[in-house]
Each structure stands twice: as C-alpha cells, then as structure tokens.
Amino acid sequence: MNSKIIDGKKISLERKELLKEKVAKLKKKLTLAVVSVGDNPASRVYVGQKEKMAYEVGYNFKNLHFDTISTDDLIKEIKKLNDDDSVTGIIVQLPLPENLDKDRILNTVLPNKDVDGLTNINLLKLVKNESSLLPCTPKGVMTLIDSYNIDLIGKKVVIVGRSELVGLPLFHLLLHRNATVTLCHSKTKDLKSYTKDADILIVAVGKKGLISKDMVKDGSIIIDVGINRVDGKLYGDVDADAIDKSLLMTPVPGGVGPMTVISLMENVYETGTK
Numbered sequence: 001m002n003s004k005i006i007d008g009k010k011i012s013l014e015r016k017e018l019l020k021e022k023v024a025k026l027k028k029k030l031t032l033a034v035v036s037v038g039d040n041p042a043s044r045v046y047v048g049q050k051e052k053m054a055y056e057v058g059y060n061f062k063n064l065h066f067d068t069i070s071t072d073d074l075i076k077e078i079k080k081l082n083d084d085d086s087v088t089g090i091i092v093q094l095p096l097p098e099n100l101d102k103d104r105i106l107n108t109v110l111p112n113k114d115v116d117g118l119t120n121i122n123l124l125k126l127v128k129n130e131s132s133l134l135p136c137t138p139k140g141v142m143t144l145i146d147s148y149n150i151d152l153i154g155k156k157v158v159i160v161g162r163s164e165l166v167g168l169p170l171f172h173l174l175l176h177r178n179a180t181v182t183l184c185h186s187k188t189k190d191l192k193s194y195t196k197d198a199d200i201l202i203v204a205v206g207k208k209g210l211i212s213k214d215m216v217k218d219g220s221i222i223i224d225v226g227i228n229r230v231d232g233k234l235y236g237d238v239d240a241d242a243i244d245k246s247l248l249m250t251p252v253p254g255g256v257g258p259m260t261v262i263s264l265m266e267n268v269y270e271t272g273t274k
C-alpha cells in the first residue's frame with residue numbers, strides 16, 4: 001500500500017470492529033430506519049450498503065420505501081418513526097424527488113433520532129460548537145484527519161464545495177479546531193489560486209477532474225470527497241496523479257466513502273446509548 005494513502009477502508013473496518021464489540025454489550029437492540037422515495041439507482045446502492053453494515057454491526061434495519069408519496073404523507077410516516085420507541089435513528093435517503101419539500105421532510109425527524117445530522121437544530125448546534133449528531137460525511141472526514149494525526153491548528157484549509165451535506169458543516173468543524181478555513185464554490189474566481197495555497201485541500205463538488213495535479217501545493221494533504229461514476233468506474237474530483245505532489249491523499253474509492261457509512265453507524269450507537 002502506498003504510504004501516502006489515507007486508507008479510509010482500513011480505518012472504517014477497524015472502527016467497525018470496535019463498534020461491534022460495544023454493540024454486543026448493549027442490553028437492547030438498536031434499530032436504524034432509512035426512509036427512501038423513488039428509484040434512484042445510486043440511492044439503492046447506498047441504502048443497500050447501510051443495510052449491510054447495520055446488520056454487520058449488530059443493529060436491526062428497517063427500510064421504509066415509497067415509489068411515490070406526497071410531502072404530507074411522508075411527514076406522517078416519519079412522525080410514526082419518531083414515535084416508535086423501537087427506532088433508534090432515522091435517515092431520509094437523499095436526493096429526494098424534486099417535487100418533495102426536502103427541508104420540511106428533513107426537519108420532521110426528531111433531532112435526537114437525526115443520525116444524518118441534517119436537521120436545522122443539529123446543524124445550528126454544529127455551528128455553535130455544541131455537542132450534536134454530526135452529518136456523516138463531515139464526521140467521517142474529521143475521523144480520518146484525527147486517525148492520521150493531521151495537525152489542524154493554524155493550517156490553511158481550503159474546502160471546495162459548500163453544500164449543507166458536506167462543505168458547509170466541514171467549514172465549521174475545521175474552524176472550531178482552529179484551522180484557517182476558506183470555502184470555495186462555483187462562483188469562486190481563480191479557484192487554482194486558492195487550491196494551490198492549501199496545506200489541506202478538501203474537495204466535495206462532484207466533477208471528475210476538477211482539480212488537476214498542477215492545482216495542488218507540494219506536500220499538501222488532499223481529501224477527495226467527490227464520487228463520480230464514469231463508465232461504471234468511480235473517480236474523485238481530484239486527478240489521481242495529484243498524489244505525487246501530496247504528503248497524504250484519500251483514494252476514490254476507499255477514502256471518504258467507507259467513513260461516511262461507519263460514521264452513520266457510530267451516530268446510531270451514540271444516540272441509542274444517551
């Protein structure tokens with residue numbers, strides 16, 4: 001294994017074993033419920049991964065799937081899960097079909113069952129650095145950073161992508177850890193002038209080849225969150241040869257992806273044992 005690789009697969013497997021041991025000691029069985037709508041093929045894969053991992057860790061798993069449903073009816077279904085004491089954590093699989101009111105639906109989930117950390121209440125707690133269930137991908141990125149003992153204090157961190165799912169929560173999490181953080185997006189002018197200056201570059205956009213080798217700083221740490229499927233193969237947002245210039249870099253696949261799923265499982269444990 002290339003010593004420059006940040007091995008998310010390995011870290012996630014180690015954490016899974018630790019979690020399994022902790023779950024085995026619990027007196028009650030925890031249950032993860034996933035709510036999904038429509039027939040997005042990628043979503044089907046992601047729900048399948050969550051189901052597999054949930055059972056491996058020792059949880060019950062419930063998938064409430066609807067081919068079509070209205071916002072109001074979906075909210076009623078989520079409220080039933082909120083009221084069901086046997087359900088520990090709830091996630092709404094994204095993306096939802098365009099016709100549904102994503103914000104209302106996500107914010108129906110009780111904050112203490114919100115294992116995806118996407119309710120307004122949990123996001124606000126994150127911004128204010130209060131303890132909360134963290135969104136899974138940002139949590140996974142922070143776990144990778146800590147697993148590799150990456151020092152953040154005073155470091156120039158550049159994040160490309162400002163979604164509520166990834167870039168925006170990461171901005172706050174890194175700021176709380178005293179990094180100097182810049183958040184770039186589609187309107188950023190001269191992206192390269194930012195990325196080339198980054199000690200730590202985190203990219204979460206969803207565009208293969210957005211960041212080429214000449215756009216990264218020598219000796220930098222690169223965390224590629226992007227997942228782009230081209231002809232059945234997965235690519236990140238950063239060209240793979242950027243690893244030549246980096247100190248450390250996540251591969252795609254096998255970097256951030258596995259960390260997202262284990263972070264979800266850790267959130268279920270966290271909320272189920274409070």
Ligand SMILES: NC(=O)c1ccc[n+]([C@@H]2O[C@H](COP(=O)([O-])OP(=O)(O)OC[C@H]3O[C@@H](n4cnc5c(N)ncnc54)[C@H](OP(=O)(O)O)[C@@H]3O)[C@@H](O)[C@H]2O)c1
Pocket residue numbers: 137160161162163164165166167184185186187188191204205206207210225226227228256257258260
């Ligand atoms: N590894 C994992 O577990 C995991 C988990 C979640 C997501 N992902 C992947 O991460 C990627 C991002 O996901 P997301 O949900 O955050 O996507 P998103 O909601 O579509 O957000 C994309 C972000 O990228 C920005 N952007 C678009 N084009 C850009 C450009 N040319 N230069 C700079 N910024 C640009 C957008 O800017 P504006 O805000 O200005 O539009 C937006 O902030 C996707 O590939 C997704 O599949 C991976």
